[in-house]
Amino acid sequence: MNLSDSKKKLALAGVVCGIVAACLAALGNPANMAFCIACFIRDTAGAMGLHQAEVVQYARPEIIGLVLGAFIISVATKEYRSTAGSSPMIRFVLGVIIMIGALVFLGCPLRMVLRMSAGDLNAWVAFVGFILGVGTGVFALKNGFSLGRAHITNKSSGAVLPAVVVGILILATCTTLFKASQAGPGSMHAPIIASLVGGLVFGAFAQKSRMCFAGSIRDIILMKNFDLISVIAGLFVVMLVFNIATGRFVVGFNTPGVIAHSEHLWNILGMYTVGFAAVLAGGCPLRQLILAGQGSSDSAVTVVGMFVGSAICHNFGLAASGTALNPETKEVVAGAVPVNGKVACIICIVICFIIAFTNKREEAK
Amino acid sequence: MRKKVMKLVVTFHTTSDAMAMEKICKERSVPGRLIPVPRAISAGCGLSWCADLTDREQILDVMKDVGIEQEDVHECLV
Numbered sequence: 198m199n200l201s202d203s204k205k206k207l208a209l210a211g212v213v214c215g216i217v218a219a220c221l222a223a224l225g226n227p228a229n230m231a232f233c234i235a236c237f238i239r240d241t242a243g244a245m246g247l248h249q250a251e252v253v254q255y256a257r258p259e260i261i262g263l264v265l266g267a268f269i270i271s272v273a274t275k276e277y278r279s280t281a282g283s284s285p286m287i288r289f290v291l292g293v294i295i296m297i298g299a300l301v302f303l304g305c306p307l308r309m310v311l312r313m314s315a316g317d318l319n320a321w322v323a324f325v326g327f328i329l330g331v332g333t334g335v336f337a338l339k340n341g342f343s344l345g346r347a348h349i350t351n352k353s354s355g356a357v358l359p360a361v362v363v364g365i366l367i368l369a370t371c372t373t374l375f376k377a378s379q380a381g382p383g384s385m386h387a388p389i390i391a392s393l394v395g396g397l398v399f400g401a402f403a404q405k406s407r408m409c410f411a412g413s414i415r416d417i418i419l420m421k422n423f424d425l426i427s428v429i430a431g432l433f434v435v436m437l438v439f440n441i442a443t444g445r446f447v448v449g450f451n452t453p454g455v456i457a458h459s460e461h462l463w464n465i466l467g468m469y470t471v472g473f474a475a476v477l478a479g480g481c482p483l484r485q486l487i488l489a490g491q492g493s494s495d496s497a498v499t500v501v502g503m504f505v506g507s508a509i510c511h512n513f514g515l516a517a518s519g520t521a522l523n524p525e526t527k528e529v530v531a532g533a534v535p536v537n538g539k540v541a542c543i544i545c546i547v548i549c550f551i552i553a554f555t556n557k558r559e560e561a562k
Numbered sequence: 563m564r565k566k567v568m569k570l571v572v573t574f575h576t577t578s579d580a581m582a583m584e585k586i587c588k589e590r591s592v593p594g595r596l597i598p599v600p601r602a603i604s605a606g607c608g609l610s611w612c613a614d615l616t617d618r619e620q621i622l623d624v625m626k627d628v629g630i631e632q633e634d635v636h637e638c639l640v
Contacts, residue, residue, distance in 0.1 A: 202601070276605040283576075343578035404605065412607050419609070420596050479577070480607065491605055558578035 204427040210406035211431025217395045218311060218432070219439035221259070224387035228445065229315050229455040231436075232259060232399065233308035234482035235299035238500070239507035239516075240383050241365065244375040247504065248511035252381025256369035258389050260486065261362040262396015263403070267490025268359040270401040279355030281494035284344035287552055288495050291478040292485070292502020293509060294545040298470030300507065300516040301463055301534050301542045302326075303456055305482040306410030306471060310429060312457065314436035316448035319457045319464050326465030327472040331414040334476025337553035338419070342477065344556055347495055355492030358500065366393070382456060404491060408432075409484040411475035451529060456519035458532030463517070466542050467534075473549045515541045566639040570618050572611040572625070573599055573633040580609035586628050593617050603636050612640055 222231035230236050236253075243254030271277040299305045302323050304312060309327065312320035334342075369375050370389065378384040386392065402408070406428045413425035440446040450459040458464070475481045478499050480488060485503070488496035510516040520532040534542075574580045584596045594613030599606060613621055615637060625632060 271605060278605075338577055338581055341578055341581070343576050346575035407601065407605065407607050409607055416598055420598065422598055424598060425607075484607070488606075558576065558582060 204424060207406050207424055208427045208431035210402045210408065211428040211433075212435050213402050214399050214408065214428075215432040215435025215439070217399045218436060221387045221392060221395050222439070223443070224391050225385055226387050226392075227382040227385040227456065229312050229317065229457070230304070230308060230382060231311055232395075233304050233311070234260070234486065235296055235305035235503070235507070236308065236382070238296070238482070238503050239300065239510070242504045242507045243383065243511070244369070244377065245365075246376060247508035250511040250516075252378050253383045253511070254376040254378045255383040255386055256365055256375050257386070258366065258369075258392035259396040259399070261366045262393045262398075263400035263483070263486045264359055264362045264490040266397035266400020267404040267487040268356070269397070270404050271491035276404075277352075277355065277492045279350050279352045279492040279494070280347040281350045281354055282345070283347040283495045284556065285495060285498045287344055287556065288478055288499045289502040289505075290548065291474045291552070292499040293506035294474040294548060295471050295478065295482055295499075296503045296506025297510055297515055297538075297541050297545050298467045298474065299482065300510045301538050302467030302471070303458065303517050303519060303532075306468070306475070307481070307483050309468060310410065310433055311436055312455070314433050315440045315455065316446045317455055317457055318448065318450050319459055319461075322461050323464040323468040326467065326469035327410075328414055329465075330469035330472025330474075331411050331476050332418055333469075333473045334411070334553070335415055335418045337477065340554070341558045342553050342556055343558040344477070347493065350494065352492075354494050355497075357494070358489045358497040400487060400490060403483060403487050408487075410481040411472055412480060412484065414472070415476055451520050451531060458517050458520055458534065460517075460532075460534050463534040463539060463542065466546070467517075470542055470545045470549065473546070473553070477549065477553055510538075513537055513541075568615060568637055569640040570613045570615050570621065571597075571600060571603060571636045571638055571640065572621065573603060573636065574608065574610070575631065575633050577608055579630055580611065582628075583611050583625070583630055586624060586630070587611070590624060592620060592624050594621060597640065600638055600640060602638055603634075
């Protein structure tokens with residue numbers, strides 16, 4: 198079935214992905230974190246001991262499923278193309294930056310949309326920053342920004358990340374080498390098989406529909422093209438219905454239990470950073486995983502950057518905290534972005550500008 | 563729904579090549595517009611130049627003139 202020949206079919210792909218996210222939320226994934234690329238990479242990095250934040254350590258099968266789902270469907274439909282060579286270290290840095298921005302906001306663009314569908318007004322505030330970030334990236338594109346072209350490489354190069362995630366899956370299920378949180382978000386998860394199947398389905402549909410949160414906004418700004426946003430709209434509507442039907446739709450800012458904070462400036466700047474860096478890297482965190490699955494070593498390097506970025510966030514105290522209820526006093530403790538996180542976020546924005554305006558397309562000789 | 567028609571679609575190695583194409587075509591009044599690469603052509607998410615089939619020579623000439631290298635030239639329903 199061709200999913201991409203009409204906006205309705207693209208929206209249908211978004212609906213399927215929304216149903217997957219809703220099922221995983223119902224089966225035990227944390228509230229409003231039903232499916233978050235940044236959080237799940239961070240949890241997986243924690244499980245591997247790359248950081249020591251005990252409440253966010255769990256090898257999320259969703260991440261494994263996403264990469265494998267995209268890999269399997271692209272091989273099956275002859276769309277697997279092993280490519281590499283487009284400024285890999287800059288892409289690594291962009292991966293780190295995307296993760297720092299995401300953990301200042303507390304979520305990737307996918308989770309931002311999920312939070313928006315649950316009435317979290319902080320996510321709507323952050324959405325403004327995300328649009329501005331993508332807009333800045335588009336401005337850079339219009340001014341000739343380029344990381345250079347990728348080239349076809351040996352087929353095995355593009356299969357490395359899919360092979361690595363299979364290794365992670367084996368270690369996570371057959372050994373006790375990985376850490377697993379006993380409390381906090383890392384301890385809340387759907388059964389492994391459900392998470393893995395959910396990831397596979399989500400990955401396959403995301404590959405077929407080219408679902409991308411940064412790309413959808415980019416296409417609207419650049420070409421007034423609404424194809425990609427229709428995928429996101431399908432996802433949003435399903436999650437909105439799910440949240441309303443299950444009583445999870447709560448409009449507000451300081452809502453304990455949804456893992457969010459209400460420092461508006463930093464919600465905006467966090468997602469500004471993600472949007473800006475995602476356009477420069479050629480896709481949002483989800484899209485990077487999908488592209489890596491269909492053979493792009495450049496995107497795989499960005500994914501590795503996101504893993505390292507999550508470790509940096511928790512090892513150096515950059516990640517924000519969510520608003521929570523003090524279990525003893527029953528008082529609401531407001532979530533906040535630590536000073537280190539604010540400084541890092543500003544540095545990331547500066548680095549994005551340097552990357553955006555120093556990497557230019559080579560003019561013809 | 564708008565009926566799809568057969569069009570010329572030029573794909574590029576990088577997004578910036580597509581942006582450069584748009585700029586030069588505007589300057590020289592070459593017909594066409596920037597569109598996302600049609601899904602039938604690629605699983606990538608880059609940009610492409612879309613024009614009428616009859617504009618093929620004019621488009622390829624201007625690309626050769628300014629040194630923009632195409633990845634491929636397709637004819638597909640857009």
